[in-house]
Amino acid sequence: MNVIVKEIITMMSIEIDLRSDTVTRPTKGMLQAIISAKVGDDVYKEDPTVNALEEKLAKMFGMDEALFFPTGSMANQAAIKLHTQPAEQLICDKWAHVYNYEGGGVSFNSGVSCKLVDGNRGLITADLVEESINPPDFYHSPLTSLVCLENTTNKGxxxxxxxxxxxxxxxxxxxxxxxxxxxxARLFNAIVAKKQDPKDFGKLFDTISVCLSKGLGTPMGSVLIGNKDLMKNAIRVRKVLGGGMRQMGFMAAAGIYALDNHVERLEQDHKRADDIARSLRRQEYIHEVEPVETNIIIFYLKEASYEKSFMEQLQKENIRISNMGHGKLRIVTHHDYPEESHQRFLKVLDNISL
Structure with missing residues (x-):
């Protein structure tokens, strides 16, 4: 068989998975960090690598303390529990992850409700927050006690x-x-895109959860960072939620490696996302591409009926993206999407026929 033909077949057989930046695998350097990690029992707070990760992030954001969690949802749910009492209410955007994608944990874990705000692409304003606060002396309505923001916005x-x-x-x-x-969850994408300082966020928020797998490429883990008066009960809440872990230094080592090596490279993901958005806008089968600031592209087909054929043509090329229904689709770039895959994907978009 011709060498060029073999290369083409090999390229087409390599899957391009752009459903999420959570589909990544550890790099060689990260695997070495995992293997080499010094570990202990984190339930006793004796894992030196976990402690080092927590100290690193607390210092990075200029906050008092940090606590490692197995998942971002658990970190968010713990934060809500620390801020609220049952029968109270938090304010968040209608597309917020804490409301849409955490299994109803707000009500199950903390006994609180959500006042949903109609923001723009998941972003809300001070005026929207102000008008959503229930009068504290009106005992018929839930007491407003917390505002939750999301940066970057997932559904947005x-x-x-x-x-x-x-x-x-x-x-x-x-x-x-x-x-x-x-x-x-994708705060480092925002920090890189807008050239911000993590300490600016530490000055403004009481608690912050940061994910180490979305964008940064670790197998698991999120860290809740906050001020001492709130964080003093965080480890107790984590235990209640089933988040006590043992030799988690292996995963914490992956987190430290990601913070040291994978933050600046997020610019590549953002550039490739922008390339994809510009390519989509040229296609006749596209109705709209939403503004792209970081590594997520949300776009709409001209006709909802195009969905089936569009997805089938991508599948034939071994390409996976997220179909959100009604002609709305999502692409997320990440570090397992190299330049050769990027160029192949752009060519595929140009050759789709609907």
Whole structure:
């Protein structure tokens, strides 16, 4: 068989998985860090690598303490529990992860409800927060006690907050005695895209959860960072939620490696996402591509009936993306999507016929 033909067949057989930045595998350097990690029993707080990861992130954000969690959902749920009492209410956008994608944990774990705000691409404003606060002396309604923001926004296509907007929301929270939590699952994408300082976020939020697998490429793990008065009960809440772990230094080592080596390279993911968005906008079968700020592209086919054929043509090329229904689709770039895959994907988009 011709050598060129063999190369083409090999390229087509390599799967391109753009459903999420959670599908990545550890790099060689990360695997070596995992293997070499010094570990102990983290339930006793005796795992030196976990302790080092927590100290690293607390210092990075200029906050008092940090605690390692197995998942981002658990970290968010713990934060909500620390901020609230049963029968109270938190304010979040209608597309917020804590409301849509954490299994109803807000009500199950903390006994609180959500006041949903109609923001823009998952982003809300101080005015929207202000008008969503229930009067504290009106005992018929839940007591508002917490505001949850998400940065970047998942359903909002990786949209990022401006710090000025967050500062305005912080002022509202201070005026009304509300806590402010940040679901920062893809916070490092926002920090890189907008050239921000993690300490600026530490100054504005009471608690912040950061994910080490989304974008940064670790197999698992999120860290909740916060101020001492709230975090003093975090380990107890983690235990109640079933999050006590033993030799977690292996995964913490992956997190330290990711923070040292995978943050700046997020710019590559953002550039490739922008390339894909520009390619999609050229296609006749596309109705709309939402603005792209980071590594998520949300787009709409011209006709919902195109869905089946569009997805089938991608599958023939061994390419996977997320179908969100009704002609709405999502692509997420990540470190397991190298330049050769990127160029092949762009050619496929140009050759799709609907």
């Amino acid at each position: 296509g990786g949209a990022c907050y401006d710090l000025e907007t967050i500062k305005e929301i912080r002022k509202v929270c201070n005026t009304h005695g509300l806590g402010l939590h940040l679901d920062g």
